[in-house]
Amino acid sequence: MTATTFIDGLSLGAIYALIALGYTMVYGIAKMLNFAHGDIIMVGAYTVYSTLLWMGKPILAVIFAIAVCVILGVVIEKVAYKPLRGASPLAVLITAIGVSYLLQAIAQLAFGAKAVPVGLPRFPVLHIGDKLVVNVSTLITLGVGSVLMIALTLFIKKSKIGRAMIAVSEDRKAAQLMGVNVNRIISLTFAIGSALAAVASIFYLMQIPNTSPTLGSMPGIKAFTAAVIGGIGSIPGAMIGGVLLGVVEKICLSIPALNPYTTAIEFAILIVILMVRPTGILGKKIREKV
Amino acid sequence: MALLEVQNLEVNYGLIKAIKGISFEVNQGEIVSLIGANGAGKTTTLHAISNILPKSGGKVFFDGEDITDKKAHELVYMGIAHVPEGRRIFSELTVYENIQLGFFSRKDKREYEQSLQMVYEYFPVLQERQNQIAGTLSGGEQQMLAMSRALMSKPKLLLMDEPSMGLSPLYVNTIFEIVQKVNRESGTTVLLVEQNAKKALSISSRAYVLEIGNISLTGTGSELLNNKSVIEAYLGGE
Numbered sequence: 001m002t003a004t005t006f007i008d009g010l011s012l013g014a015i016y017a018l019i020a021l022g023y024t025m026v027y028g029i030a031k032m033l034n035f036a037h038g039d040i041i042m043v044g045a046y047t048v049y050s051t052l053l054w055m056g057k058p059i060l061a062v063i064f065a066i067a068v069c070v071i072l073g074v075v076i077e078k079v080a081y082k083p084l085r086g087a088s089p090l091a092v093l094i095t096a097i098g099v100s101y102l103l104q105a106i107a108q109l110a111f112g113a114k115a116v117p118v119g120l121p122r123f124p125v126l127h128i129g130d131k132l133v134v135n136v137s138t139l140i141t142l143g144v145g146s147v148l149m150i151a152l153t154l155f156i157k158k159s160k161i162g163r164a165m166i167a168v169s170e171d172r173k174a175a176q177l178m179g180v181n182v183n184r185i186i187s188l189t190f191a192i193g194s195a196l197a198a199v200a201s202i203f204y205l206m207q208i209p210n211t212s213p214t215l216g217s218m219p220g221i222k223a224f225t226a227a228v229i230g231g232i233g234s235i236p237g238a239m240i241g242g243v244l245l246g247v248v249e250k251i252c253l254s255i256p257a258l259n260p261y262t263t264a265i266e267f268a269i270l271i272v273i274l275m276v277r278p279t280g281i282l283g284k285k286i287r288e289k290v
Numbered sequence: 291m292a293l294l295e296v297q298n299l300e301v302n303y304g305l306i307k308a309i310k311g312i313s314f315e316v317n318q319g320e321i322v323s324l325i326g327a328n329g330a331g332k333t334t335t336l337h338a339i340s341n342i343l344p345k346s347g348g349k350v351f352f353d354g355e356d357i358t359d360k361k362a363h364e365l366v367y368m369g370i371a372h373v374p375e376g377r378r379i380f381s382e383l384t385v386y387e388n389i390q391l392g393f394f395s396r397k398d399k400r401e402y403e404q405s406l407q408m409v410y411e412y413f414p415v416l417q418e419r420q421n422q423i424a425g426t427l428s429g430g431e432q433q434m435l436a437m438s439r440a441l442m443s444k445p446k447l448l449l450m451d452e453p454s455m456g457l458s459p460l461y462v463n464t465i466f467e468i469v470q471k472v473n474r475e476s477g478t479t480v481l482l483v484e485q486n487a488k489k490a491l492s493i494s495s496r497a498y499v500l501e502i503g504n505i506s507l508t509g510t511g512s513e514l515l516n517n518k519s520v521i522e523a524y525l526g527g528e
Binding site for chain 1: 340342361362363366367371372374378379380381382383387390391392394395439440443
C-alpha cells in the first residue's frame with residue numbers, strides 16, 4: 001500500500017463518513033432508518049449540475065446544493081415521516097424506501113435517465129516527493145471533511161441544543177419533560193444530515209464528475225454500511241466506519257488481484273463485524289426500558 | 291383558586307379504560323398525594339397531565355389556564371416539572387450535564403448559578419459527583435439527580451412519580467425531607483404519586499386514594515392515615 005492510496009482512502013472515507021453521519025444521527029434521534037438519505041446526495045449533485053449550467057459559478061453551486069438538500073431533508077421528514085411517528089418501524093422503513101424511489105423518479109423525469117457530466121473545475125495534481133501523488137480535491141475533501149466532523153462533534157458535546165439532541169436520542173419523553181421540543185430537534189437532525197450529504201455530493205462529484213438519478217444508491221448503501229459497522233446511532237462510530245470503509249476500498253482497488261472483489265470485500269467486512277460485535281464497533285448494548 | 295385542577299380525566303389504553311373520569315385539585319402551596327395500589331392508574335394520571343400520554347377525555351387547568359392540549363415541552367415553560375417514574379435520567383451524560391438540561395427551559399445565566407447552588411445545597415453528593423457519568427450513580431443518587439433536574443426549571447408545580455421506588459429507607463427519608471423542604475422554602479406545590487402510602491400521607495396536606503381508575507377516598511393526610519379502610523388496604527392493616 002502506498003501513501004497515495006492511503007490518502008485517497010482517507011478522503012473517500014471522509015465522504016462516506018459525512019453521509020454515514022446523516023444515517024446515524026437520524027437513527028439515534030428519530031429512531032428510524034432514512035433510506036432516502038442516499039438520494040439526497042443525488043439531489044445535491046443535480047443541484048450542482050443545474051447551477052453550473054445556468055450560472056456557471058461553482059461557489060453558488062455549493063451554496064445552492066446545501067440549501068436545496070437541507071430544505072428537502074426537512075420537508076421529507078415533515079411530510080413523509082412525521083405523520084408516522086409512533087407507527088411500526090416497518091411502516092416507516094417502507095415509506096423511506098418509497099421516498100427514495102420518488103426522488104429517483106423525479107430526477108429521471110427532470111433530467112433523463114442517462115448520466116450527465118458535471119462541469120466542476122478541475123483541480124491540479126500535486127507531486128510531493130517521489131512517491132506521493134495527490135489531487136488537490138482529495139486534500140480539500142479530507143480537510144473540509146475533518147473540520148466539519150470536528151465541528152459537529154463539538155456542537156453535539158458542548159452546545160445546549162447538542163445536548164438536547166443527546167437527551168432526545170436517549171429518552172424522548174424525558175427530554176420533553178425538560179422542555180425540549182422533540183419535533184424541532186428531529187427537524188434539525190434532518191437538516192444537519194442533509195447539509196452533510198450535500199457537502200458529500202460535491203466531494204463525490206470532484207472525484208467522479210457526472211451524475212445520474214441513481215447516483216446516491218451506491219455511496220448511500222456504502223455509507224449506511226459504514227454507519228452500521230461503526231455502530232448505528234454513534235457519531236464517532238459513523239466516522240470510524242466511514243474512514244475504515246474508504247481506506248479498505250482504495251486499498252482493494254489498488255491491488256489487481258482484489259480489485260474486482262472490492263465491493264464484496266467491503267460488505268464482507270460488515271458481515272464479519274456484525275458477527276463479532278452485533279452492535280458495531282462503538283454501538284451500545286441495547287437496553288430494554290421498563 | 292386551585293393551581294392544578296383536573297376535571298373528569300379519562301385515559302384509555304386501547305379498549306381498556308385506565309382512568310375513568312377522575313377529578314381532583316391541588317392548591318397553591320400544598321403537597322397532595324395520589325396513593326393507590328399497583329395498576330390503580332397513578333402514573334397514568336401524571337403522564338396524562340404532562341401530556342406524554344394522550345387523554346381520552348376531561349380537562350386540566352393550571353393557574354387558571356386550560357392546559358389540556360398543551361404540548362409536553364410547553365408545560366415546562368409554564369412551570370410544571372415532572373420527575374418521572376424510574377427516574378429516567380440521561381445515563382450517558384454526566385451528572386452536571388443532566389442538571390444543565392434541567393435548565394433548558396430557562397434563559398437567565400445568573401439565575402442558573404443560583405439554581406445550581408440551590409440543588410447542590412439540597413443534594414451535596416451531586417456536587418461531589420458532578421463529573422461522573424449519571425448512569426453509574428446509585429438508585430438513590432439517580433432519584434436525587436432526577437429531582438434536581440426538575441428543580442432547575444424553577445417549577446410552580448412539581449409532579450413526582452414514585453420517588454421511593456426501589457430505594458433504601460435511608461434514601462427514601464432524604465428524598466421526602468427534601469420534598470418537604472422544597473415545598474416550604476420555595477413555595478413549590480407538589481403532586482406526589484406514591485405506593486409508599488404511609489410515607490406519602492405523613493408529609494401531605496391532602497391526599498386522594500385511587501382505585502382502578504376511580505378516586506375512592508379523599509381527605510387530609512392525617513385523616514387518611516387514620517382511616518380504617520386505608521389502613522387495611524395500604525398501610526399493612528396495623
